[in-house]
Amino acid sequence: MQHKILLTINGEQYENFVSSERTLLDFLRDDLGITGSKKGCDEGECGACTVLVDGIAVDSCLMLAVEADGCELLTVEGLNKSELDPLQKAFIEHGAIQCGYCTPGMLLSAKALLLEKNDPTDDEIKEAIAGNLCRCTGYLSIIDAIRSVAKGGG
Amino acid sequence: MKNFLYGRASSTRAAVDFLSNRKNAFFLAGGTNLLDHLKLGVEYAEVLLDIEDLPERELTDLEEGGLRLGALALNSEVAADARVKSNFPMLAEAILSGASPQLRNMATIGGNLLQRTRCSFFRDIHAPCNKRNPGSGCAALEGAHRNHAILGTSEDCFATHPSDMDVALAALDAVLVIRGVTGERRLPLESFYLLPGDTPWRETALAHGEMITAVELPPPFFVHSIYLKVRERASFEFALAAAAVALEVREGMILAARVALGGVGTVPWRAREAERLLVGAFATPEAFEVAAEAELAAALPHRDNFFKVELARRTLVRALSEVAEKWGGFE
Numbered sequence: 322m323q324h325k326i327l328l329t330i331n332g333e334q335y336e337n338f339v340s341s342e343r344t345l346l347d348f349l350r351d352d353l354g355i356t357g358s359k360k361g362c363d364e365g366e367c368g369a370c371t372v373l374v375d376g377i378a379v380d381s382c383l384m385l386a387v388e389a390d391g392c393e394l395l396t397v398e399g400l401n402k403s404e405l406d407p408l409q410k411a412f413i414e415h416g417a418i419q420c421g422y423c424t425p426g427m428l429l430s431a432k433a434l435l436l437e438k439n440d441p442t443d444d445e446i447k448e449a450i451a452g453n454l455c456r457c458t459g460y461l462s463i464i465d466a467i468r469s470v471a472k473g474g475g
Numbered sequence: 476m477k478n479f480l481y482g483r484a485s486s487t488r489a490a491v492d493f494l495s496n497r498k499n500a501f502f503l504a505g506g507t508n509l510l511d512h513l514k515l516g517v518e519y520a521e522v523l524l525d526i527e528d529l530p531e532r533e534l535t536d537l538e539e540g541g542l543r544l545g546a547l548a549l550n551s552e553v554a555a556d557a558r559v560k561s562n563f564p565m566l567a568e569a570i571l572s573g574a575s576p577q578l579r580n581m582a583t584i585g586g587n588l589l590q591r592t593r594c595s596f597f598r599d600i601h602a603p604c605n606k607r608n609p610g611s612g613c614a615a616l617e618g619a620h621r622n623h624a625i626l627g628t629s630e631d632c633f634a635t636h637p638s639d640m641d642v643a644l645a646a647l648d649a650v651l652v653i654r655g656v657t658g659e660r661r662l663p664l665e666s667f668y669l670l671p672g673d674t675p676w677r678e679t680a681l682a683h684g685e686m687i688t689a690v691e692l693p694p695p696f697f698v699h700s701i702y703l704k705v706r707e708r709a710s711f712e713f714a715l716a717a718a719a720v721a722l723e724v725r726e727g728m729i730l731a732a733r734v735a736l737g738g739v740g741t742v743p744w745r746a747r748e749a750e751r752l753l754v755g756a757f758a759t760p761e762a763f764e765v766a767a768e769a770e771l772a773a774a775l776p777h778r779d780n781f782f783k784v785e786l787a788r789r790t791l792v793r794a795l796s797e798v799a800e801k802w803g804g805f806e
Contacts, residue, residue, distance in 0.1 A: 322480050341481035341523070344510070364511050371577055380577045383507050387481055388525065430576065451710035452575020 326390040330355065331399030339386040346370045348386035349396065357397035357425045361454070368453035371426035372396050378433035380452070397425035400432065407470045408432060415466035419457030426453045431467045441471055476513045479520045487529050487654055487688060494524060495656050495684030502526045502686060504547060505582040507574075508590050516600045517591075517607060531585075531688045534558065540694040543652075546585030546687045550640065551576070553584060562695050565719050568702035569643035569737075575711045585687040587640045588651070588667070589679065593713060594634035595619060605631040606675040616777070622713065625774040625783050627741040632675035633777065635738060636668070637713050642737035643702050644690065645745045646719035652689040655682060661691070668742035696731055697721035699801035703794040704737070705786060714738030716787040718794035722758070724802040729753050729762075734795075736770070739787045746770045749791065758799040760792070767791040 361367035373395040400406040434449035484490035500522035512518040532547040554570040596602040596614040603612035700721035706712040717737030732753040734746040749770040756762040
């Protein structure tokens with residue numbers, strides 16, 4: 322069963338047909354070629370697929386594309402329109418990246434936090450990225466990076 | 476995921492009428508559990524009826540400080556609500572102790588109530604499982620069952636109920652508002668969940684086509700409460716043991732007690748025996764030990780989860796002690 326959906330992704334309008342069972346993640350990656358959002362577990366455990374839907378962080382692997390009809394999405398591609406987002410710069414400066422697979426999701430969970438609170442505590446930073454697994458960094462450099470942006474005013 | 480039809484419901488009544496007449500049809504709300512199960516093959520759907528446009532999302536004041544939670548309210552919305560935080564803090568604590576920010580942003584109250592077990596054999600369609608495939612046996616008896624339940628178990632199933640929120644709701648005497656084709660009914664949460672017995676595939680009193688539309692919280696009698704969760708890491712992990720405790724203490728005596736346990740039951744476990752022993756007793760460490768001991772006397776651990784009996788006992792004693800501290804400490 323095909324559905325016509327109309328949505329905004331990183332500021333651009335998209336009108337597409339999707340089948341009922343298409344997840345938002347597969348729609349982004351395989352139908353649109355917007356591959357910044359990663360597929361790790363595909364069951365809501367790893368957070369590599371995190372995107373912002375109307376400003377809220379969700380796991381795009383557990384959402385149907387058809388459910389995003391009418392929504393405004395932000396993926397990692399939307400963070401750097403002309404230059405890198407302060408979070409992206411901070412991740413580079415703090416060496417908060419090794420393999421990079423978790424990074425898009427980490428950035429968007431951090432973005433969602435900073436949209437809500439511009440001066441979060443360390444506990445709030447840790448809680449904000451609790452749904453994003455990183456097997457490389459041990460998290461400390463990621464927390465440092467997010468904190469540095471928060472203190473710089475986001 | 477296999478193909479299914481997808482539609483959006485425009486009214487609660489129409490949604491209930493539609494689903495009641497169809498097999499292999501589900502309401503879709505947050506989808507965090509259902510879509511996972513469809514991918515795994517644990518569930519099979521021909522139709523998903525998206526109910527997220529329905530108006531059941533508000534939090535509404537009830538008389539004398541009670542609160543009605545629309546079933547489509549998001550877990551994150553409920554945990555952040557000022558009335559929930561001030562009048563039912565254990566509910567906010569329980570919700571925030573569960574899952575991840577992304578999942579709490581997607582999952583609804585109604586969906587959380589219908590959350591299914593994380594038993595790895597239930598989730599593995601190639602394993603025997605009496606819950607998923609009646610009569611096929613229980614692979615957890617011989618297999619990994621360290622996280623399985625010790626209360627409310629049966630020979631056929633001892634899978635743990637995974638929710639934190641539902642444990643707090645059990646202690647809060649929550650009442651579910653359920654809409655069916657013949658109208659609306661109200662059911663205490665305690666009657667909603669069914670013990671596995673010899674029909675472990677029947678988990679709730681919800682009939683096919685019925686929809687949970689709201690959860691009603693009676694006025695809080697207590698001033699102090701806690702949701703204490705013990706787990707293997709500090710976030711994004713299911714409970715090994717959890718205790719939801721609310722006490723009313725006057726001059727050292729416990730006048731009222733609401734206690735529920737999580738992570739150890741096949742259903743959110745209302746600890747009636749502990750409550751019975753607590754009410755009228757003085758708030759002392761000894762009284763808490765006696766109550767916790769009595770509640771867990773019925774525990775039936777298996778090979779690898781004996782530790783849960785002691786862990787649940789200690790978790791409950793600690794939760795009771797921490798609430799007593801808030802009342803000004805022990806006698």
